[in-house]
Structures are given as C-alpha cells and as structure tokens.
Amino acid sequence: ALSPDAYRRRHEITVSGNNVPPPFIAFKDTGFPAELLREVLKAGFSAPTPIQAQSWPIALQNRDIVAVAKTGSGKTLGYLIPGFAHLKRAGKNPKMGPTVLVLSPTRELATQIQDEAIKFGKSLKIDCTCLYGGAPKGPQLRELDHGTDIVVATPGRLNDILEMKRVSLSQVSYLVLDEADRMLDMGFEPQIRKIVNAVPTRRQTLMYTATWPKEVRKIAADFMVNPVQVNIGNID
Numbered sequence: 001a002l003s004p005d006a007y008r009r010r011h012e013i014t015v016s017g018n019n020v021p022p023p024f025i026a027f028k029d030t031g032f033p034a035e036l037l038r039e040v041l042k043a044g045f046s047a048p049t050p051i052q053a054q055s056w057p058i059a060l061q062n063r064d065i066v067a068v069a070k071t072g073s074g075k076t077l078g079y080l081i082p083g084f085a086h087l088k089r090a091g092k093n094p095k096m097g098p099t100v101l102v103l104s105p106t107r108e109l110a111t112q113i114q115d116e117a118i119k120f121g122k123s124l125k126i127d128c129t130c131l132y133g134g135a136p137k138g139p140q141l142r143e144l145d146h147g148t149d150i151v152v153a154t155p156g157r158l159n160d161i162l163e164m165k166r167v168s169l170s171q172v173s174y175l176v177l178d179e180a181d182r183m184l185d186m187g188f189e190p191q192i193r194k195i196v197n198a199v200p201t202r203r204q205t206l207m208y209t210a211t212w213p214k215e216v217r218k219i220a221a222d223f224m225v226n227p228v229q230v231n232i233g234n235i236d
C-alpha cells in the first residue's frame with residue numbers, strides 16, 4: 001500500500017492546514033455505512049477519486065474545506081457523503097427546514113447534484129429538494145413544505161424563496177458552495193451573501209472551485225473558519 005505522502009505525490013494532491021488527516025486510499029478506509037458502500041459498488045466505482053480520498057477524512061472531522069480541482073474529479077460525492085454523515089449526527093427535523101444546503105451555479109448542475117444525492121442517499125432515507133429558476137415556483141414550494149434534509153439550489157431562486165419567507169435556513173449546519181468561481185462569474189455574489197447571512201454561523205462550510213482567483217479567495221476568507229485547503233493538480 002502507498003504511504004499517504006506517496007499517494008498525494010502520485011495524484012498531485014497538495015494540502016495546507018494543521019494536522020491534515022491522511023487520505024482514504026480505499027473505500028474500506030472510509031468507515032461509511034454498508035448500505036452506502038453497496039451503492040458505491042453498484043455504481044462500479046473501484047476506489048475514491050483523489051479529491052474524495054483527501055477531502056472525506058477532513059470533512060468527517062467537521063472542518064471547513066476549500067477544494068480546488070478540475071471538473072470531472074468526483075467533487076459531488078466528495079461533499080455529499082460527509083453531508084450524509086453530518087445528517088445522521090445532526091438530529092435533523094426536516095419540517096423545520098434543510099440541514100444541508102448546496103449552492104450550485106445552474107439548473108443543470110443543480111439537478112445533477114440532486115440525482116446523485118437521491119441515488120446515494122436513498123438507502124439512508126435521506127431526501128433532497130432542488131430549487132432553480134426558469135421553472136414555476138409552486139411545485140418547489142410544495143416540496144419544501146413537505147420537509148427536506150438537503151436543498152440543492154441556484155442562488156437566484158433560493159434568494160427569491162428566502163425573501164418570500166417560504167424557507168428557513170436556520171437549521172442549516174452544513175453549507176456547500178459548489179463551483180464557487182462560476183457562481184461569482186455569473187454575478188451571484190449578492191445573492192450568495194444574503195443566503196449565507198441567513199445560515200447560522202455555527203456550521204461547517206465547504207467550498208469547491210476549479211480556479212483560485214482573488215474574488216474566490218475573498219469569499220473563502222469571509223465564509224470559512226481556518227479551512228483546510230486541498231488542491232488537485234496545478235491550480236491557476
């Protein structure tokens with residue numbers, strides 16, 4: 001078996017932070033529940049991707065993470081599975097609003113994240129609601145009224161629903177900003193700031209981005225506490 005350092009070198013993983021735990025090189029290292037490991041096997045996955053291997057043990061320590069990695073690297077399950085573990089511990093009450101909130105730049109990406117959450121969360125009885133623009137609000141509001149563990153949302157639509165006071169983010173304790181650089185490029189910073197202001201400060205925050213420009217560094221500094229940074233490959 002590879003040592004943690006050899007694994008990081010081989011997969012171009014660099015980390016910064018105090019006492020960063022070693023990567024989970026194999027699924028058997030993760031301690032994930034058997035139902036979930038069965039789904040992972042059914043999906044045909046043979047090993048965690050590098051971003052999963054390195055970010056899972058950090059996320060499971062309830063630490064904030066900023067991860068810089070290209071698309072296609074398996075980031076979605078990188079944050080969803082620790083989110084499932086968080087939900088199990090959180091003593092959630094879905095009727096009071098979601099515990100896990102994922103912000104995503106587009107409807108298409110948001111629905112892909114929801115699909116993954118449903119596929120891998122079903123055996124754990126975790127449910128997920130998706131909120132995005134360009135579609136009527138009615139069905140989305142009704143889904144929220146039924147209660148949900150996870151909300152995946154585009155910032156514009158979630159901010160509208162928040163201003164209508166049709167969702168409470170007061171139970172959110174696991175916040176993910178996926179494709180943060182793209183959300184900023186699309187001009188969503190004001191909506192993101194309003195949403196994050198409606199989430200309690202006592203929370204775990206995870207941010208995923210393909211690039212690391214100063215605008216993204218600024219929101220990372222504003223929204224996270226002592227994040228561990230994980231980079232895969234060369235970052236711009």
Ligand code: ADP
Pocket residue numbers: 044045046047048049052070071072073074075076077
């Ligand atoms: P990213 O968000 O980094 O662009 P995704 O999370 O969309 O990447 O994952 C890309 C593809 O890889 C998806 O089809 C996903 O199901 C698949 N995938 C995720 N984890 C693994 C894994 N451990 N092994 C093989 N494929 C995986």
Ligand code: MG
Pocket residue numbers: 071072075076178
């Ligand atoms: Mg992604």
